Amino acid sequence: MNTSRSKGSSWRGAANAGRTWRGAALAALLTAGALTAAAPQAQGENARTETPVASTHPADGVVESVVRVKVPLPQSFGARPAACDWLSYLRYRAADGPSASADADRILVAQPGILEGAGAFDSVARDTVAQAAAQGRHIEFWALDRRSNCLEDPTGIASGDQHTAVDYYYRGKAVGGRTFAGFVGNDQLGWMAKLGIQQTVRDEYDLLTAELPDPTLRKNKVLCGGHSLGGVITGYFAAADFDGNPATTADAGQNQCAGYFALDTTISTDLADLSGSIPDDTNLPDIGLGYGVVQAGLDSGVLPRSLSAPVLLNPETMTLLAIAGLGAVQNPGGESDLLSTLPSNVNIETTNRFLFSKDAATFLTGSPSVKDFRLTNDAVLGALMDDNSVPLAFLQSSVGFFDGGPIIDKNFPATNGSSDNSLLFGVEYKAIPAQPHGPLYTWRNYDRVGAADDPGYRSADGTPFTNASKEVTDIHELARSMGEQPLDFTEQYFPTKLVTDLELATSPQVKQLLVHPGGLTANPTLTVLAGDGLLAGRVPAGLNPVIAPGYQHLDVLTAAPVQNDGRPEVVSSSLAAFAASPK
Structure with missing residues (x-):
């Protein structure tokens, strides 16, 4: 494997040009129960639970x-x-395969990106396992949840009803005798001040050794990887030493894996490889500070322990993505009342204006409001996630297009046709419904774009907003991944320390974690890139990446099993083939 990288400037410097807005993510929901002291070491039968997921x-x-x-x-x-x-x-495993993970042919273990929970891997995990089974191989796919996702409260979503979820999270109504405890402040997150890259890779190691105690089995059967930031985390894992003695290598990260896979990322220890994939304008501290100063700020609470932003993507608004997914699962073609029934406050109002304004004047005046448009539940989810609608590249997928009425250009926060902010806003033209108080706007799913009844919507300059080759994700699969998973699609509490550690990679405190740097090249690597994603054209050809044409950053996880050209989905096909290859 060739590990040469284009370093250039740091990821922050690479994204500075033309930057106007910075998105941020990461909402937080606190599970029931008071803060407790550290638990004793896990022992006995109660140390593991496994529960089937209905879908x-x-x-x-x-x-x-x-x-x-x-x-x-x-x-x-x-x-x-x-x-x-x-x-x-x-x-995820084949229904007709072995029940014990140790008996599987291969086990893929995936680290999520900066905005993701385990639920984001649902489509690619299912399809990879299914494609391998069709070839006579029984593999497993483990989608990891970061430890900080323990703070999420899924009660409202788990009710299976969108209105119940809104009432639970926003109106204080109980579900099953439980009331939402509210969103959590920085003062309650002191333990997350230490939750950085060292503990993150230790968690993966501890999980692997607990679930697969045989080191030879891990070395021969486990494939380690991830999406987006998960590639950098996997790089640190590959170079890590877990017993404190570099002379003994059975515990080294590289020896827990038979190979590596990188999904719209690279197996690296450098954030420069991920320019644009980390949301900006968060409360991330200035990394002109040294490691000790940053850590002291996190320990004291002067610096925020989790990333957030005042509006757009924060504890309150990020919950809406799962709720929108739930509505599209329940009643995809039904008229949505989600956006009109939410509570009115500065955060939600500003977020709605940012996402649904056709131009700066609309954003400033709030008229017409998104509440003035009639949208199906599918159309609401599409508006929140599609690359022709949402103006944040790291949140984009290609799930189809608006339908049912006239469509116009969305020239806010960036003007269509401008490439100055492509790392931040994406390269696709943005669109928005044109008629408030008009027709019911529906959603044309990915596999109906370009059909005989497709109006072929175009921008004011004549450019088609999309075509069949640009649409790859089934909006209903996306809805299921967002609304049905017991572990959320999004990551609502992201540890600030995990990013600051990676940004301070040259500090002695972080650099010392790279005990076995040769681990990065010790095993075969599969790199799959989104053709229209954040890393398009910026990954060295020496990595021999598989290119997924038309895909956006999230599409490498969410794309449908059968594509518009009739071929099997390329990411899962590549993963299944990689899992079948000898070490």
């Missing part, structure tokens, strides 16, 4: 379960919710 997904011969393993944090982390002493993942 409306069409039968594909794949079974899914949520696995939780008790792996307590060190006492030095201090008080935290009891749930945070457990690690969780979604386990």
